[in-house]
Amino acid sequence: MTAAxxxxxxxVIEYLRLGLAFxxxxxxxxxxxxxxxxxxxxxxxxxxxxxxxxAVRARELLSRLPDGLPADRAEFVAAHVRALECSARxxxxxxxxxxxxxxxxxxxxxxxxxxxxxxxxxxxxxxxxGVPGATGETLRAEYQRYRxxxxxxxxLTEPLIDAFASxxxxxxxxxxxxxxxxxxxxxxxxxxPWSGFxxxxxxxxxxxxxxxxxxxxxxxxxxxIAHEAYPGHHTEHCRKERELVGTGQLEHQIFLVNTPxxxxxxxxxxxxLVAAMGASWQEWAAEVYADFGLRFDAExxxxxxxxxAGLLTVRQDAALALHDRHQDAxxxxxxxxxxxxxxxxRARQMLRFLTSPLxxxxxxxxxxxxxxxxxxxxxxxxxxRLGRFGRLLDEPLTPAVLRSELAL
Numbered sequence: 001m002t003a004a005x006x007x008x009x010x011x012v013i014e015y016l017r018l019g020l021a022f023x024x025x026x027x028x029x030x031x032x033x034x035x036x037x038x039x040x041x042x043x044x045x046x047x048x049x050x051x052x053x054x055a056v057r058a059r060e061l062l063s064r065l066p067d068g069l070p071a072d073r074a075e076f077v078a079a080h081v082r083a084l085e086c087s088a089r090x091x092x093x094x095x096x097x098x099x100x101x102x103x104x105x106x107x108x109x110x111x112x113x114x115x116x117x118x119x120x121x122x123x124x125x126x127x128x129x130g131v132p133g134a135t136g137e138t139l140r141a142e143y144q145r146y147r148x149x150x151x152x153x154x155x156l157t158e159p160l161i162d163a164f165a166s167x168x169x170x171x172x173x174x175x176x177x178x179x180x181x182x183x184x185x186x187x188x189x190x191x192x193p194w195s196g197f198x199x200x201x202x203x204x205x206x207x208x209x210x211x212x213x214x215x216x217x218x219x220x221x222x223x224x225i226a227h228e229a230y231p232g233h234h235t236e237h238c239r240k241e242r243e244l245v246g247t248g249q250l251e252h253q254i255f256l257v258n259t260p261x262x263x264x265x266x267x268x269x270x271x272x273l274v275a276a277m278g279a280s281w282q283e284w285a286a287e288v289y290a291d292f293g294l295r296f297d298a299e300x301x302x303x304x305x306x307x308x309a310g311l312l313t314v315r316q317d318a319a320l321a322l323h324d325r326h327q328d329a330x331x332x333x334x335x336x337x338x339x340x341x342x343x344x345x346r347a348r349q350m351l352r353f354l355t356s357p358l359x360x361x362x363x364x365x366x367x368x369x370x371x372x373x374x375x376x377x378x379x380x381x382x383x384x385r386l387g388r389f390g391r392l393l394d395e396p397l398t399p400a401v402l403r404s405e406l407a408l
Contacts, residue, residue, distance in 0.1 A: 034202030121310025267369025
């Protein structure tokens with residue numbers, strides 16, 4: 001019997017149906033679906049649903065749970081249905097405060113950071129760049145010079161992607177075994193609001209798109225490949241398809257935007273490079289770049305990256321300014337330019353992401369996901385950090401589960 005033929009009393013099948021229906025309201029809402037094709041066809045052939053009706057369906061499903069599911073699976077589904085209910089109300093035109101929207105989607109509370117924190121990060125960055133005490137335009141000019149020197153020649157972008165992916169794949173397969181037939185295909189794209197994107201096709205296959213609207217930089221490219229492929233999104237999808245879907249947990253056949261699933265996945269992916277290559281990954285990257293005739297200063301890159309980590313929350317603060325305090329785009333772009341020391345075109349590219357109807361809240365997955373997962377990974381017993389990263393790949397963890405373990 002196919003999934004589509006099963007009774008609608010199955011709460012997991014209803015969850016899959018509900019999630020697929022959202023893609024008819026906003027294309028791209030379903031990031032990945034590897035389940036029964038009949039369910040997708042059913043959603044595609046049905047009339048476009050009314051968002052208010054989707055909100056009712058979400059509340060009805062929530063009222064039924066656990067409905068025979070084990071407690072952990074029921075809570076996983078419930079957390080995601082609560083996020084869907086909020087999205088449906090948002091699509092229906094309900095005025096929902098941005099902080100409340102983020103809480104419903106990702107199960108985290110956000111608040112603006114103190115600008116003093118950013119000033120301290122600038123001080124550390126000036127030291128890392130070799131211009132101690134530099135501020136304002138002087139610091140921006142020095143940082144921009146550093147970034148220009150790190151630009152990867154366009155003709156080398158694709159071969160370097162292949163080289164980093166191959167090296168990371170070998171390391172990851174040794175530590176976190178993958179199906180022998182898994183594969184990632186890379187493609188270069190443009191005119192997108194993001195720098196990279198993983199399209200998981202199912203059956204252990206992904207397409208990773210790398211956006212070349214803006215130059216790729218030597219400090220960033222290894223992390224981008226780790227994030228999207230090994231041991232990031234592609235690796236997580238493969239292992240959960242085998243370990244969870246393969247054991248009957250069909251709720252993991254769907255991956256939906258603006259749900260706790262996203263915060264966990266982006267936090268995992270942002271910790272992926274260090275998990276695979278260690279905190280001194282820059283030396284490994286320098287060896288790869290040297291094979292292509294490029295000089296990468298590993299020590300300086302590590303110092304600059306460490307200082308810039310203090311600016312992690314700037315883009316979330318920009319989102320709060322836009323959507324919570326309703327500041328205009330020019331003011332927010334100036335905020336991004338000031339604290340991230342970026343050129344106007346880069347600030348405007350960031351604004352495209354922050355103002356996208358689908359992606360506007362998504363920046364919090366990177367900020368809060370990185371911080372929450374980092375705290376949880378650091379809390380592992382001595383020598384157990386890598387094992388904990390493996391749990392992120394294999395288990396259906398949520399922000400609430402991580403917070404409960406940290407509270408023990």
